[in-house]
Amino acid sequence: MKGLPSILFLSSLHFLVFNICTAVDTVSPSQFITGLVSSGGRFELGLFPAGNCKAWYLGIWYKNFSNIVVWVANRENPVSGSNGTFTLTQNGSLVLLDQMNNTIWSSSSSTIVEDPVAQLLETGNLVVRDKASTGSESYVWQSFEFPSDVLLAGMKLGWDFRTGLNRFLTSWKNASDPSLGEYTYRIVNLSLPQLVLAKGSEIKFRSGPWNGLRFTGFTVLNNEILTRSYVYDTNELYYSYETKDPSLITRLQLTEWGEMQRLVLKEGSTEWTELYNLVNDRCDSYGECGANGICKISISPICDCLNGFVPKSQQEWEVLNWTSGCIRKTPLCQKEDEFLRIQNVKLPDLLNFRINKTQAIQECKADCLKNCSCVAFAMSEGCLMWFGDLIDMREFIDAISEQYIYIRMPASELGDSSQKKKRVMLIAVISATCVLLFLGLSCWCIIRKKKQRKRGSRSKKENKELPLFDFQTIAAGTSNFSRKNILGEGGFGPVYKANLGQEQVVAVKRLSKDSGQGIDEFKNEVTMIANLQHRNLVKLLGCCIEGEERMLIYEYMPNKSLDSFIFDQNRKKFLNWKKRVDIIVGTARGLLYLHQDSRLRIIHRDLKSSNILLDNELNPKISDFGIARIFGLDQTEGKTKRVIGTYGYMSPEYAIDGNFSVKSDVFGFGVFLLEIVSGRRNRGFHHPDHHHSLLGHAWLLWHKEKSLELLDPCLEDSYVEFEVLRCIQVGLLCVQKLPSDRPVMSSVVFMLSNEGATLPQPKEPGFFTERNSMDGDTLISKGRSITGDVITITTLEAR
Ligand SMILES: *[C@@H]1O[C@H](CO)[C@@H](O)[C@H](O)[C@H]1NC(C)=O
Ligand SMILES: *[C@@H]1O[C@H](CO)[C@@H](O)[C@H](O)[C@H]1NC(C)=O
Ligand SMILES: *[C@@H]1O[C@H](CO)[C@@H](O)[C@H](O)[C@H]1NC(C)=O
Ligand SMILES: *[C@@H]1O[C@H](CO)[C@@H](O)[C@H](O)[C@H]1NC(C)=O
Ligand SMILES: *[C@@H]1O[C@H](CO)[C@@H](O)[C@H](O)[C@H]1NC(C)=O
Ligand SMILES: *[C@@H]1O[C@H](CO)[C@@H](O)[C@H](O)[C@H]1NC(C)=O
Ligand SMILES: *[C@@H]1O[C@H](CO)[C@@H](O)[C@H](O)[C@H]1NC(C)=O
Ligand SMILES: *[C@@H]1O[C@H](CO)[C@@H](O)[C@H](O)[C@H]1NC(C)=O
Ligand SMILES: *[C@@H]1O[C@H](CO)[C@@H](O)[C@H](O)[C@H]1NC(C)=O
Numbered sequence: 192m193k194g195l196p197s198i199l200f201l202s203s204l205h206f207l208v209f210n211i212c213t214a215v216d217t218v219s220p221s222q223f224i225t226g227l228v229s230s231g232g233r234f235e236l237g238l239f240p241a242g243n244c245k246a247w248y249l250g251i252w253y254k255n256f257s258n259i260v261v262w263v264a265n266r267e268n269p270v271s272g273s274n275g276t277f278t279l280t281q282n283g284s285l286v287l288l289d290q291m292n293n294t295i296w297s298s299s300s301s302t303i304v305e306d307p308v309a310q311l312l313e314t315g316n317l318v319v320r321d322k323a324s325t326g327s328e329s330y331v332w333q334s335f336e337f338p339s340d341v342l343l344a345g346m347k348l349g350w351d352f353r354t355g356l357n358r359f360l361t362s363w364k365n366a367s368d369p370s371l372g373e374y375t376y377r378i379v380n381l382s383l384p385q386l387v388l389a390k391g392s393e394i395k396f397r398s399g400p401w402n403g404l405r406f407t408g409f410t411v412l413n414n415e416i417l418t419r420s421y422v423y424d425t426n427e428l429y430y431s432y433e434t435k436d437p438s439l440i441t442r443l444q445l446t447e448w449g450e451m452q453r454l455v456l457k458e459g460s461t462e463w464t465e466l467y468n469l470v471n472d473r474c475d476s477y478g479e480c481g482a483n484g485i486c487k488i489s490i491s492p493i494c495d496c497l498n499g500f501v502p503k504s505q506q507e508w509e510v511l512n513w514t515s516g517c518i519r520k521t522p523l524c525q526k527e528d529e530f531l532r533i534q535n536v537k538l539p540d541l542l543n544f545r546i547n548k549t550q551a552i553q554e555c556k557a558d559c560l561k562n563c564s565c566v567a568f569a570m571s572e573g574c575l576m577w578f579g580d581l582i583d584m585r586e587f588i589d590a591i592s593e594q595y596i597y598i599r600m601p602a603s604e605l606g607d608s609s610q611k612k613k614r615v616m617l618i619a620v621i622s623a624t625c626v627l628l629f630l631g632l633s634c635w636c637i638i639r640k641k642k643q644r645k646r647g648s649r650s651k652k653e654n655k656e657l658p659l660f661d662f663q664t665i666a667a668g669t670s671n672f673s674r675k676n677i678l679g680e681g682g683f684g685p686v687y688k689a690n691l692g693q694e695q696v697v698a699v700k701r702l703s704k705d706s707g708q709g710i711d712e713f714k715n716e717v718t719m720i721a722n723l724q725h726r727n728l729v730k731l732l733g734c735c736i737e738g739e740e741r742m743l744i745y746e747y748m749p750n751k752s753l754d755s756f757i758f759d760q761n762r763k764k765f766l767n768w769k770k771r772v773d774i775i776v777g778t779a780r781g782l783l784y785l786h787q788d789s790r791l792r793i794i795h796r797d798l799k800s801s802n803i804l805l806d807n808e809l810n811p812k813i814s815d816f817g818i819a820r821i822f823g824l825d826q827t828e829g830k831t832k833r834v835i836g837t838y839g840y841m842s843p844e845y846a847i848d849g850n851f852s853v854k855s856d857v858f859g860f861g862v863f864l865l866e867i868v869s870g871r872r873n874r875g876f877h878h879p880d881h882h883h884s885l886l887g888h889a890w891l892l893w894h895k896e897k898s899l900e901l902l903d904p905c906l907e908d909s910y911v912e913f914e915v916l917r918c919i920q921v922g923l924l925c926v927q928k929l930p931s932d933r934p935v936m937s938s939v940v941f942m943l944s945n946e947g948a949t950l951p952q953p954k955e956p957g958f959f960t961e962r963n964s965m966d967g968d969t970l971i972s973k974g975r976s977i978t979g980d981v982i983t984i985t986t987l988e989a990r
Pocket of ligand 9: 545561562563564565578
């Protein structure tokens with residue numbers, strides 16, 4: 192999408208010419224414009240497309256990151272066609288018009304100004320004010336009052352009681368549809384406010400109640416870069432933040448899949464990083480442990496019943512299904528009741544509660560005892576009492592608050608639990624002693640081992656130490672390898688997103704268990720691969736070994752893989768022609784490095800669009816390289832009995848005979864190149880006129896000199912003809928049937944980046960036979976197993 196706003200500028204040249212060349216940040220009545228840029232150049236306002244380039248929206252985005260839209264005016268009412276304009280009326284309303292001058296959207300300010308002007312401020316706020324005054328009091332309308340899915344510094348989330356305005360975030364429907372999505376993040380319940388993240392009416396996360404100063408239930412409080420303000424008075428109730436360092440760029444975003452992310456742009460960097468996610472661990476997810484349960488992230492399993500309670504269904508509890516929660520062992524109000532004090536917990540949800548702001552603790556306690564349905568109380572903004580079940584409690588690990596809650600229980604139980612406590616203490620002391628002894632012993636062993644190793648490992652010295660990640664950390668960071676955290680499923684196992692705390696988000700590849708390698712061999716292999724560094728390779732950060740488990744830890748790429756862009760009707764627009772050429776060339780450079788320039792001469796063997804990841808600037812990074820080596824398939828050229836690859840990307844000689852060489856990767860690269868140019872998958876390609884694959888189709892068009900027809904229709908506005916033709920020619924050369932007819936990667940890079948280079952004429956590509964209606968029939972025959980996308984052929988004979 193990066194190029195689109197500028198295309199818009201060009202196509203609208205017939206509108207006022209004078210403000211097209213110099214970016215302006217203000218608009219006065221009767222000026223018709225298509226864009227504004229804030230004075231310091233941080234934000235830009237204009238129209239952007241979504242859907243099939245048909246729906247256009249008025250929005251504000253970072254000038255340097257045009258795919259990060261922070262505000263949308265007409266979320267539910269797009270302009271159909273790109274020729275929208277917007278203007279300011281004499282009375283100070285901003286209006287968005289389509290090309291027939293129909294009003295699509297208008298700001299409805301109640302105040303009329305004499306001499307209005309609209310301005311896009313450097314904070315990202317679009318304001319309407321009187322020309323003569325500049326203070327924030329003089330704004331008659333501002334976009335900050337109507338947030339979309341992003342909370343920028345200075346924006347308020349919450350209520351203005353004077354006007355009845357409630358500002359809250361609503362997610363986009365999906366990444367390419369800015370209309371109102373299911374998720375909201377807002378301040379609810381005015382008698383004692385809480386911040387709530389919800390999907391429709393289902394609560395996903397809540398901040399815990401207000402305690403007069405702040406919300407009590409956040410586990411992520413990073414105060415180093417932000418100054419937060421919480422305001423609750425008769426006029427207003429809101430949360431907002433400012434950055435301590437004004438040059439720091441940050442945003443809080445409610446994603447379309449329901450995460451609240453704090454993202455920052457590191458100084459001097461062009462990459463956004465996720466600083467934290469509001470839902471920090473499993474215990475943050477609403478009501479994880481059911482009624483009267485308490486979530487403790489430090490223990491396993493994480494759910495426990497409150498003291499005096501037992502699981503409602505022991506059976507379900509044992510299979511870690513906590514939904515039905517816990518019930519009392521002994522009912523209340525039988526004999527005498529007492530209170531058990533618990534510290535450092537998130538107060539339960541305010542479902543059925545009472546608050547008396549003037550009561551002190553003794554009165555509060557007495558009041559609670561008077562009513563048999565009162566189950567707990569706490570002192571927070573006064574006396575807070577709960578009736579009925581206690582939902583969504585968690586334990587905080589770090590002593591964040593001095594907050595106590597008093598849980599009511601029969602006095603008999605209380606004695607019980609204090610005796611239990613003593614027993615627990617004793618056990619704890621004994622185990623601590625044991626642990627200490629054990630630790631001492633292990634330290635001694637490790638030191639001894641290290642000394643031994645130092646003597647015999649000089650050859651390894653040139654490699655940097657490979658960081659070993661702790662299994663527990665990874666398990667916790669992936670919510671115990673929860674399906675929710677799966678980013679993708681590769682040929683060698685699933686990939687998880689792991690949040691390791693302290694701003695570190697990584698991708699974890701959990702290798703399937705048949706690598707057949709010992710620990711030392713594995714470590715050695717991983718270390719060598721981790722030392723390969725190239726800007727077009729995903730960085731391998733380390734590994735994790737635990738028993739049979741082998742995991743590789745990679746840098747995390749928030750933009751996911753290339754196939755999630757080019758094969759997606761909506762996201763493909765973010766990659767214009769220039770960007771696609773950059774991705775092709777970058778990938779070629781990465782592959783060249785693997786083949787030729789690195790010390791290891793690596794054949795990737797599974798190059799495909801889903802193995803090309805994109806960083807924040809949409810630079811390509813090859814992933815999964817070198818895994819074939821880890822799996823013990825480490826010859827540089829030869830034959831293998833075990834073919835690993837993906838149907839549609841495998842060269843004929845590799846798929847059929849198990850012969851592989853750098854030229855098999857070149858074939859895979861050619862397929863990838865034709866896919867990115869056409870925006871279509873080789874696998875599953877269909878054409879009404881013939882049964883050829885994408886490669887065959889490309890060849891037929893080339894033969895008829897109609898190659899441009901192969902181009903992704905979405906690129907119509909941005910392509911450069913001779914570049915397209917050259918790319919397609921290189922692509923066809925790479926997928927030639929005979930390995931000797933395919934160029935090596937250094938030639939590919941040369942051909943792609945030199946306009947003057949003369950290219951050989953391609954011949955028929957590999958697999959140029961019409962297929963039966965069943966895709967893939969020609970290739971996969973007996974004895975070969977297919978698992979999803981990846982086929983593993985195990986019974987091939989090495990001929
Ligand atoms: C945008 O990017 C350019 C070049 O990378 C940089 O010089 C400029 O400071 C950036 N602008 C902002 C507002 O960050
Ligand atoms: C926008 O205006 C241009 C120039 O007048 C015209 O060629 C184009 O067809 C218009 N686009 C749409 C979508 O109406
Ligand atoms: C301002 O003008 C717009 C369009 O001209 C109109 O729709 C709107 O009602 C006016 N607002 C006020 C407050 O008069
Ligand atoms: C829209 O309004 C502008 C300014 O009044 C005018 O120049 C233009 O011709 C109008 N366009 C249409 C399609 O009515
Ligand atoms: C996004 O939503 C639109 C309309 O709601 C739908 O047509 C489109 O397929 C969705 N895109 C994705 C990637 O889910
Ligand atoms: C909000 O507070 C009122 C009264 O204080 C209470 O009755 C109501 O249940 C609360 N609503 C929610 C959604 O917590
Ligand atoms: C957990 O138990 C509830 C009944 O209490 C049942 O409805 C639900 O399906 C169970 N969940 C799973 C994952 O088994
Ligand atoms: C709050 O508590 C005080 C003292 O116990 C009592 O006088 C007052 O009526 C209570 N207020 C409410 C609203 O219950
Ligand atoms: C106890 O408290 C509940 C909830 O506030 C209330 O409905 C009920 O009437 C009270 N019972 C008594 C005996 O005061």
